[in-house]
Structure formats: structure tokens, C-alpha cells
Amino acid sequence: YELMGDEAANIIIQNCLMQLVEIANQHQGHLVKMIGDEIMAVFPQTDETVKAAIQMQEIITEYANSNGLQLGLRIGLNFGSVITENDDIFGGTVNAAARMVAFAKSGQIITNQSTVETLPKVLQAQTRLMEHIPSPGHTEKMVVYQIIWERRELTSARTYLKTTIPFNTALQLKHHDQIVTINPDQSGFTIGRNIDNHLIICDDYTSRQHAQINFRKGKFILVDQSTNGTFIVRPDNSHIFVLREESVLQNKGWIGLGELRFQDHPDVITFEILKSSSSGKNQKL
Template sequence: MKVPKQISAAGDRTAVRQQISATVLFADICGSTRLFEKYGNLQARQIESRVLELLKAKTAEFDGKVVKTIGDEIMSRFADAARALQAACEMHSTIKDDAYLLEFDIAVRIGLQHGPVLVEQSDLFGDAVNVAARMVALAKADQIITTRETVRQLPDNLELMTRSLGWSRVRGKLDELEIVEVIWQEPSSLTQLVSIEQQDEVRSLLFARLILEYHNKTYEVMPDSHIFTIGRGDRNHLVVDQDRVSRTHADIEFRQGKFILVDGSTNGTYVLLNNGSRFFVQREEFTLHDRGIICLGKAVTANDPDLIRYECVQP
């Protein structure tokens, strides 16, 4: 009996899937848009190409594999966290020391995470990929950010190169993760951190809960809550059934003692603070302060029945 081609093709795809334990690393060039504005398309592209070339070379040097290049970012995988961390440190150092790049003041940010991943057709999928992507988003220029979970995979001498930045809620994770910075620079260039006890004390002085009011209904978001979702879809915690509202429009997360509005919508989110300041948030984050109004997909107007009123309540 002849096997249909589509079944055979599906079987081929399944055959190349492999679940392994690996460290996923994202390295992203900071301010690439500024490069194109300042130096023009040709030179900016040459700068980007040089940076990506160095990042790929360091990946290979530490036995890693470049999975793919996404614009001004590379995604790599390593067999273990130690090699990935060493590669990350060398990436930063090499870019800072490269003769061609010196005059352009180039910086990258790096995020990494160790865990099980699914290798499929030369691409990677899984929780470790998602967390690593979140870590690079949290990183600032010249930083390497990971989690305590990854640090536990390191030998003692490399674990000493890390410091905790506190706890943060990460999209897709039920519990907060301890965020850790890898120290690759000289100690004199680092900002001194307060102790964990001091961090906890500071957090206790910050907002303890968030109150939302919509259509005469009150929603309370606590620091230990899961991510609070807002959108048109009926699975959201707060449903706003309007045409300009995306199915999954925005999330509210609690991080480092603050409530963060994370917009992921098509039309954006408008925020009006109690002091009259107005903000437009689209595909980015905004820290909610004191009290104000949130409006999805359109500017705040006085008589709009779909305004979401919020208040950050202190303990």
C-alpha cells in the first residue's frame, strides 16, 4: 500500500524533533534604530554585520550553535550554562575591544536560560526559549541577565560572578522568578546593590495592591496574583468587548514592588494620570502610579463608558 505524501512528510517532521537540555542565549544590539538614523543605511548595516559576526564567532568558540539571526539579534544554544555564560562575557568584552566598533560606542544586552528545549527543523521551542527571551528584554545595555534556576547549573567559581536583582513575574510562568545579573565587568564599574533584606523592606513600602473599576465592578490585583489579563476575549480577567480592543490587549504584572501595564495590542492603550499627564502605550510597558484611567484602543474622553479606573493602594 502506498503511503500518502502528506503522512510521510508529517512523519519526517516528527522524526527530526528532539528534546534536549540546553542553555538558550539571546544577544541583542542596543539602539540599532539610532545607528541607521545617525550613520545611514550602508554604514549602519556594516556595523550591525560586524557585531553579529563577533557574536557568532564567540558562540562557536564556546561550542555553541547559532540557531538563527532575528534582525539585530542572535539566538544560540549551548550544551551547558557554564559555556553559555563564558560566551556571553566574551561577547561583551570582544565588542568593547573591537577596533572597528570603538568609535560607535556599541552595546549589546544578553539574556540566557537553561532548561529542556525541543529542537525542530534547526529551530528551538520550549519554556527555556521563552524565559531567555524575557531575560534579554529585561537586560539593559552591557548586561547579562538570567535566573537563579540557571545559576544553579554553574560551578562555584562562575556562580560567584552573579548577583541577585530580586524577584519578577515573567509572562507564562505561574510563580515569580529570581532575576540574576552576571558580573563580567570590573567591580569598580558596578553599582552597589542593597541587601536582600533591604530590598524586601523597600518593597514593603511600595504599592501592595491594585484596584481596577470597570462598569461598576471592582477587580483587585495582589502582588502574589498571576498575570492579570485585559482584552476582548472572554478568557481575560477583565473583558472589554469593543471593536478597537484586541482579543488579548494588555496584561498587568507585579514586578519589583510595582504594577506594570504591558500592552500587546494593535491599537495601543491610553493612560490618563490623576495629575493630568497623558501617555500612549503600544507594544511596550508602563508603570502604574497613584491613580488614573486606562482606556483600550482609543484616547480617554470624559463620557466614555469603557474607561477603566485604577488606584495603587499602599499597605
């Protein structure tokens, strides 16, 4: 609007919105309403919703490039039941979709875990786990995914999927007779000498608040907050040292707080990534 003036900019935006409505119709969608420079539409199936969103991004990008315009589209998708009243829709599903639109950056298609789980495998392969964001009214955070639509991003997305921990996994820690399982929605798991830590380790090498384990972008990450640092030992006994930095925990190994500790050390912490099976039970990766 600032570069072109209100009238010229409004003509361009209205033209784009009409193209989006046409694409929605082509994929069995139905326009609910237009709100300024946004549209809200509903679809009977999630796969058609994703296909429509991808086509929308492609059309707007092509239109912007061919006309030398700086235009970007932010799309949020959510699958679930809605409340219909006077040709409008309401409810938690709509609110969640709005939060994902707000989270999306220009050129992104954002959705959540429950929606991804309804997609066919070929479309799931085009998703990338991004973040866990707060969900108002719920204790658990919303798991947010990006749907990759640009061809140059597809290869890196598939590579990312191969190296990223699936969303239905957990991290298991063992120390003496303690066994703790950390789920992806339990970010901020703390380890240290203080009694307010989730896992309490009492020895001279461990700091009061020694380390924290977070789950970000599909990975369990150890964040060292200590004076003496943390050693992460792999099954082949190779190791890395982390001091006031962070490192991804991969597959399985051992954690030494403040000193290098191998499998046979009495105070070593054993870690292992577990993957949930279709029956809901955890399996070793």
C-alpha cells in the same frame, strides 16, 4: 542607523554578529538563527554559556571603544529543555530567555535563579540578584540575576553578595500566637487593622493599611503606609523610625506599629530572616 545611515550601520552590525557567532563556536555553542540584529545560540553547558556571554560583552565593548561607536549588547541566558524542529528551537526555555533579553539593558547579561544554581561557585560569585518579574502562565514571579563581567563591577558585586539575603531565604513574623513565614515570591505582604490584611493587628496605634513587606533585589523591605509610622528595633535596642518611607529588615528584631515597642511589649511583632538548608528546612541567620 540614524547617525550612520542604513548601509554603513548594517555593515558594522553584521561584523559584530559574526564575531558573536565565532565566540559561541569557541565555547561549544551552536548558532540557531539570526534575527535582525540578534542571534540565538545553544550551548551544552551553562558555564560555557556564561563564559561566552562575558567574552561577547568584552569584544563588543572593545570594538565600540576603538572605533568611537555607540554600541551595546543585551544578553539573556536560560537553561532548560527545548523543542527542536526544522533546525529551530521552541518552548518555555526559549520564551524565558527572550523575556530576559527584553529585561536586559545595554551592556548587561541577564539570567534566572534556576540557571544560576547550575553554575560553579566561581561564576555564581559574579552574579547579582536584581528583581522578581512576572512570568506569563505562572503564579510565581521569575527571579532575575545579572552576571557581572566588568572588572570594576566585580568588587562591588562581591560586596553586595555578602550583604544581600540569599535567594533561598524567608522572613518569619510572630505576633501573639500567630507565626507567618513570608517567602521571596510573596511580595506585597500587608499588615494593618483591616480584615483583608495578611497579618491583622488590632490596636489604636495601628492604621487600617499600616505597612507592606516586599522582597526586592535580595532584601525584605518594610514600606510604611500609616499615619503614626513604624519603629524597627534591633537586638541591641537601637531603633529607626519609618514614616511613609521604607527600610530593609536585617537579620532579626522587633516591629512596633505606631509606637516604640521592645521585646517584652505584648503587641510587638518579632521578625527574623530564615535561611533554607540543603534539606529544605529553614534555619536562623
